[in-house]
Amino acid sequence: MQPDSSWTTGRPCASLSEGLHEVLARTALSRPDAPALVSGHTTVTYGELNRTADAWAARLAEAGVTRGARVPILLPRSIELVIALLAVLKTGAAYALLDPAWPERRLTEVTEDLAAGLVVCWPDAGCPDLGLPVWSPPDGPVTVPDGYRPAAVSGGDPACVFFTSGTTGRPKGVLTPHWATARLFQHDGFARFGAHTVMPLAAPTPWDAFSLELWSVLLNGGTSLIVEEPYLSAGCLRAAVETHGTDTIWLTSSLFNMIVDEDVDAFHGLRQVMIGGERLSAGHVARFIARHPVIVLLNGYGPVESTVFATTHRVTAADCERPGGIPLGRPVPGTQVHVLDGVRPCAVGETGEICIAGEGLALGYLGDEELTRAKFTHVRVGGRRTRVYRTGDLGVWSPDGLLHFRGRADRQVKIRGHRIEPAEIERQVERLLPAVRHCRVLARPGDGGAARDLVAFCVPQNPGDPLEAALGALNLVLAPYHRPAAVVSVPAFPVTERGKLDEPALLALAPTTAPQPGPDADAVSDDPLDKLVAAVFREVLGRQEVPHDVPLVELGGDSLAAGRVCARLSARLDRPVPVSRIYAHPTAAALAAWLRTTAGQDGQDGAPAACDVVPLTPMQVVYLTKHLVSPGDRTAHCLLTWTVEGELDRAALEAAVAAVHRKHEPLRAVYLADPRPAAWTSPDIPPPPLEVLPARPDVEAAVRELRTALADPLELTGGEVWRTALVPVTPNLAVFGAAVHHIAFDGWSESVLAADLADAYNHGHCGPAPRPSRHPVAADLADHRDYLLDELTGVPELRWPADEVNPLAGGPRHLESPLAPAVVARVDELAARLGVTRFAALLALCASSLAEVTGQRDFAVGVPIAQRYGPALDRAVGCHINMLCVRLRDSALDGGPAAVRETGNVVARAFAAQDVPFPEVLRLVNPPRTDRPPIYQTLFALQDNAPAGLALSGLRTAFVRQPYLELPLELHTELWPRADGGLRMVVSYRPQTVAESTAEEFAKRFTDRLHTIPSGVRP
Incomplete structure (x- = not known):
């Protein structure tokens, strides 16, 4: 371990002195027929890729592209895009990949910063008018002019421009050299890349992650699988592995989490998975590792100014238990990482700013020398003057040499892999919306503490203006990842006692869900497919109703929500549902129509009718x-x-x-x-x-x-x-x-x-599936309803003593008491002499104990009852129960033999009416609505089911009865059978409602009653 707490890995190699296109040309010379790009049914070999790029480069040069120029490319992810950027490099220029989905204003700003002489675009594909000449990729084969030679460049020459968020309201252009990318993909690097690597090209084109996916493959002779979908969904990943042998992928943390949630088996067949861009969710990572322990999982960290990754860490199950989160890891080759307090190196365990040095650093920001000097500074480390990039991230070295993230020193956030400066959006909102006086943009947290989305809080020019049209106006002009999920009009920004913005108080004003539509909003047809799609929309969006003709994004959904919708539909329909289809058919009705019209294609059936639909009990x-x-x-x-x-x-x-x-x-x-x-x-x-x-x-x-x-x-x-x-x-x-x-x-x-x-x-098998069976319908159900209405109308709530409860307590509490076989024998003797069941005798003693503790002479007790009619259900797993409500009052609560006999009569009448479902009982009785469980607040159960023995050959097993995680009622009393013929009494209670002293007193009185039953009692 180095004493200055700076760590470095790897060393520069000879290829860092070359351009990226020169490395690829060597592969094309040695392995011309190896597949370089695959898109759909089209494969482009290294030889074809290199020759075509040479021909395009010659034409770009004729169009005026010269060494040192910066060329914007406005093409979708495609074979043509890869050829175009390679051609730009061959001219000695640097490429800048722009997103065709960006608003025209943003595209104009970035092309101005590039000082571009032309833009690479397809005019017939909606290329915006940026005031620049348009160079279109040639349509069809082209030849390389005689005497043409690609430009020779050094590793330090500009290769690429990435645009990222800036605090001024204008994006920043980050100019990176060739060796910044090449340093990552050496043979002694952080991951294994080689001629057999197949990796999807699926990241948004402007990201440095796109460089990771593309150049990790092309610099090592592997195959880049071009994904035409908006991103790598679970279904797309499955197809990539099964059809093309994909073995390596990169995912943002949010996308990784989504696939783990929706289809964790989609990762099967991969060799290595790289994730990052946001804070990792330890729970999702742990589930992945448990399911795929042999797949290498790498956490990658690095701002765009250090080109893709600065550090990586191979994640293990033990990392998910670290209190500070999963480590960022150790530096990648050609990279040094320092944790500094100003210019002073921090000691191990001391938090400071993460500063990055080495070949991965950008050359600077386009057209902003002042910002370049501020962020790319020189410090003296180990006696040497070193150029570093100050990330603004806080970190700490652990004694084992791992870097750990400790938050941000400024307001910057990452959402779904996009680095965002809230100040940039604030300036744009204030500039674009005259009705807004001041704006503050905050990120709402999501899974694992990562930012989920943005909310714009605005103080209007006119007090009380709800700014109803603001969100729609912003969606027209802001980049998709800058668009807030909501615009909230506030009279003023709340501040803390020290006068700083009170962010928690402001976030508390944000809406928790999108506005709910009216009762007829999801009035779709009776077609099962329409209903299925609408149901999946509701699940993913967390809404009770979904208009069938409103696009998913307008309902509050984002790209990951679209992925979840498609993943769930794919699973339920057993057919691929690409994410691109929901972009083309964004409403529930339109998506269902597409599914319907494409049913049966590629051997798939788009209708859910193949699955039986069984009404719920x-x-x-x-x-x-x-x-x-x-x-x-x-x-x-x-x-x-x-x-x-x-x-x-x-x-x-x-x-x-x-x-x-x-x-x-x-x-x-x-x-x-x-x-x-x-x-x-x-x-x-x-x-x-x-x-x-x-x-x-x-x-x-x-x-x-x-x-x-x-x-x-x-x-x-x-x-x-x-x-x-x-x-x-x-x-x-x-x-x-x-x-x-x-x-x-x-x-x-x-x-x-x-x-x-x-x-x-x-x-190796567990027998045939049990045959379905329906509960018989009682012939005198009407009489039973009348009885229950008379019996249960006006039943009072159970009132607990006013002892001190614990409103901040966590889960339920549990009290246990063993009942010896002799005690149980006396209960059975009592029941036999009085002509009641063991259950009725135990309930009578329990209820009398409750009456003594509460002082109440009228209340109801809930009793679960099994309803397994016929032998077919004896071997079935399922929910075959109903809840009975047993009202006990007056003489049934006296505790003596007469009370036991009366309780037996009440129980017999209640059991006779057991076929009336409990929800129907609630509708009949219509109890007053309170914040407590209706009709009864306590449960009693004699659990006399067969023990859950797990007889595994050659093994010794023992069942462990776990207490409940939470209780639906305020107090439960259950008696469980023991192997010796005794019972185990468990009293579970909610400490927020029932005081500990009350529960203990009840348990004591009930136990005392059981232990003091006299032998030979007479009615």
Whole structure:
């Protein structure tokens, strides 16, 4: 480790003295028939690429392009674009790739900064009038003039101009030399690039990431796969791997997160994945590593002024546990990184500004010598005067030589890979909108702390002006990545006590979602495809309604939202849905129409009718509604956990998970609020991966780790109904578990799932799928409704004692008490003598204890009841339950034998009416609306289902009953069977509502009652 806390890797090599085009020409000479570019069904070899570029370069020279010029290229990502930029380099000039989607104002500004003599563009493709001569790529083959020679340049000559955000309201042009790019792709570099590398060219053309994707391949004789889609979506990635053998990709962190969320198996077949551009999400990275442990995952960091990457780090599972986030890593070849406090090198562990030196540095900013001098300064490091770029990023060296990011020293942010100066947008808003007096632009955080989008807060010239037309006006003139998601009119900017802008207070004024349309906004046809597309739009946008004829972007969606829509439709329809199609057909109605007209092409069927649509049960509707209203809710998470001792075959366990997934339709279903009535359908949703988490030193720590991993929300409308994970402890000891949403699961399902997992692990299969079965409809349902209406109307809420509760407490609390077999035997004797069930006797003693603690003589208790009619459902995983409401009052709460007998009568009447769904009971009774659960606030359950034994061959397993992550009610009382014939009583409560002293007093009174039941009692 160097004492000045500066680190360097690699050394310049001979090729850095050449131009990029000269390196490629050598490859063309040695391997002329090797594929260089692939686009669709067209392949261009190195020989063809070099010859065509030579011919185009000669014509550019005839058009006036000279050595040292800067040539704007305004072409879409294509073979012609690559040839054009190579041709520009061969003239000795530098190229600048501009985005055809930029507003004309921005294009005019950057071409002025380039001092361009012409623009490379296709006039018939909407080339804007920039006041420059237009040079069009030749249409058809061209020949190289006799005597033509490409310009010879040095590695330090200008090669490329990148435009990035600036604080003045005008973009900055960053001029970089040839060796800045070439230094990255040496044989001893940060990644493996060679003749067999196949890498998609998918980044936006103006980015330096485009240089990464292109030159990493062309400087090493590999193949560049040109992506015509807007970006590399999951479906596009799958096709690139399967069809062209793609083995290396680059993704922004946001795009990486999206693919991990939507289709993590799309990475299968890759050798290395590079990500960066924004702060990484440790959760997404951990899920990727667990699923693809052999793929090299590299975190790349570097501002455009240091050309693509300054540091990289190969990410491991352990990095996801670092409290400071995933490291930025170590410098790439030809690069030095210093952490400075002014001009003083910081010590290891001391935070300072990240400053970069070496061959990767830009030559400076076009036309701004003052800014160049300010950002590219000279400092003395190790006794030598060194030119550095001051990034404005804060960092720190750790003792192991890794650089860690610690935030920004200024306001700069990155959103989906774009570096943005909010001040630039503020100046543009104030200049473009006369109605705005002052503007402040802030970034809203998203996944992993990265910036999600921008909000423009504006003080209007006329107080009270809502600035309703501002957003639409800005969308016409701002670059897409500069456009705010919302414009918020504010009377003034809030400030802190010290007079600084109070950013949290300002962000709190931003709308959380896009405006909701009226009740008829999503009135689409009854066609299942129309409804499916509309449902996916709603899922991705987080909206309750979606107008069928409004483009996705106008509803608040961005490019990543478009990717999520297409990924989910691809999965549910089992056909490719390219992202480009949603750009061409941006509304739900238009996209559905395209899907309909292209159904059956390429062997795909565009209609969802291939999947049976099954109406949800009333209880499933309850769970789906709660999920849609509160996607992060965890009250419906059913947790299963086992310890496993012995030599576990992880591949066999993952295969067993897949087999169970295929067998039980509810586990591989998509749950939809539309079409109405709500339903579920079973497309070919892939099974959940067996996520292998970091090892833990003991079983207790492993169970905690597993619990945390399984606690993440499940996405029912996206086909994520359950997940599995494994935590190693020692080579022969691990903890395995699963989380299943209650919409597809119940207590009976525990033993069914465990048995099927064991069968599949031991024998490779778990039997045929259970036959569907419908619940019978009770003939006297009307009488049952009348009974429930009379019984439950006016039931009072349960009032807890006014003891001090803890409103800031986290999850639920749990109290446990063992009940010996002798205690249970006395309960059974009491029940037999009084002519009631064990359940009724236990409920009576529980209710009398509640009455004593609360002082209340009338309340209701919720009771879950299984509804598995017929043997076909005995081997089915699913949600086959209803909730009963048992009202107990007066004599049923006295605690004596008469109270037990009366409770038995109440329970019998309630069970007789069990076929009336609980949601219908709520509609019948229509209880007053409060912020508490309706009708009953506490639950009682005698959990007498079969134990969830996981009998894996050659292994010793034990089931671990985990407490609930969250509670739907305020207090739960459950009794679980023990192997010795006893019971385990668990009282779970919400400490925000029920005081600890209250819960403890109730548990004590109930336990005392159970232990003091006399033998031989008489009614």
